[in-house]
Amino acid sequence: MSSLGQLVAGVAHEINNPVSFIYGNLEPAQEYIENLFSLLDLYQRYYPQSVQEIEEFTALIELDFLKSDLPKLFKSMKMGVERIQGIVLSLRTFSRLDEAEMKAVDIHEGIDSTIMIVQSRLLATGKRPKIEVLKEYGKLPLVECYAQQINQVFLNILLNAIDALEDSVVKGRWTTKKQLVMDNPRIYIRTQLSALNQVTIRIGDNGVGIPENAKKQIFNPFFTTKPVGKGTGMGLAISHQITTERHRGSIECISQPGIGTEFVIRIPLIQ
Numbered sequence: 001m002s003s004l005g006q007l008v009a010g011v012a013h014e015i016n017n018p019v020s021f022i023y024g025n026l027e028p029a030q031e032y033i034e035n036l037f038s039l040l041d042l043y044q045r046y047y048p049q050s051v052q053e054i055e056e057f058t059a060l061i062e063l064d065f066l067k068s069d070l071p072k073l074f075k076s077m078k079m080g081v082e083r084i085q086g087i088v089l090s091l092r093t094f095s096r097l098d099e100a101e102m103k104a105v106d107i108h109e110g111i112d113s114t115i116m117i118v119q120s121r122l123l124a125t126g127k128r129p130k131i132e133v134l135k136e137y138g139k140l141p142l143v144e145c146y147a148q149q150i151n152q153v154f155l156n157i158l159l160n161a162i163d164a165l166e167d168s169v170v171k172g173r174w175t176t177k178k179q180l181v182m183d184n185p186r187i188y189i190r191t192q193l194s195a196l197n198q199v200t201i202r203i204g205d206n207g208v209g210i211p212e213n214a215k216k217q218i219f220n221p222f223f224t225t226k227p228v229g230k231g232t233g234m235g236l237a238i239s240h241q242i243t244t245e246r247h248r249g250s251i252e253c254i255s256q257p258g259i260g261t262e263f264v265i266r267i268p269l270i271q
């Protein structure tokens with residue numbers, strides 16, 4: 001796995017440079033072209049009587065359409081490059097898992113700080129009530145782990161839970177008008193010290209759930225059911241690698257379509 005990690009890191013690095021060239025040049029390129037268009041406009045204004053060859057060529061290249069289409073073209077190129085950058089970033093996280101050091105940490109602190117990060121996505125929107133986060137923390141000793149990585153796992157799972165709840169909104173659940181107290185968008189986080197000297201962390205949501213055929217694939221790199229530009233399909237693959245390989249723990253998914261999803265993470269107290 002570590003040689004695969006090295007390969008991935010290498011590839012990510014190689015992709016990153018040329019992509020930066022493209023990204024860095026898109027904006028000036030657009031500006032240059034807009035300037036050339038302005039120059040054309042000036043010519044048209046001061047030399048309205050043009051020659052037939054110019055008229056014909058203008059019609060041939062459909063200048064008006066070209067002018068209106070070009071900004072859209074740039075926008076989609078920019079989106080494409082941003083997507084590549086997102087994937088490269090995920091690949092780097094995926095392959096550079098051994099950078100931070102191992103120490104004994106308070107898991108609850110990690111969870112709380114991660115909730116802080118996603119706070120803005122929990123707020124009520126015009127389309128749904130706020131997402132409630134219910135915490136049931138057990139009494140836990142410090143856990144020896146790579147804190148940064150474990151937090152990354154919490155973050156990936158929380159973000160997926162929020163996405164799943166948003167998806168439920170799209171599918172007609174939880175309008176702001178009809179607020180059933182029993183069925184508001186909700187995420188719960190339960191922790192407990194389990195036998196075998198390990199901690200168990202359960203993160204669940206009452207979102208769309210995962211169909212059986214997708215459930216087999218969710219931990220595969222690049223598996224995503226989200227629209228292009230939204231998901232990279234790397235979140236759970238990274239989380240799986242962190243929990244199982246880096247920490248000799250486990251991660252498991254329990255889900256019922258239409259009801260909700262729960263991820264169960266188990267990490268040994270001592271590595």
Ligand SMILES: Nc1ncnc2c1ncn2[C@@H]1O[C@H](COP(=O)(O)OP(=O)(O)O)[C@@H](O)[C@H]1O
Pocket residue numbers: 156160161164205207208209210214218223224225226230231232233234235236237261
């Ligand atoms: N809490 C959840 N509820 C419903 N589906 C989920 C949940 N978590 C993960 N999934 C499914 O697993 C897929 C893979 O997740 P992930 O690896 O994080 O990639 P991404 O979020 O970029 O799609 C998601 O596209 C989604 O279909």
Ligand SMILES: [Mg+2]
Pocket residue numbers: 156159160231233235236
């Ligand atoms: Mg995700």
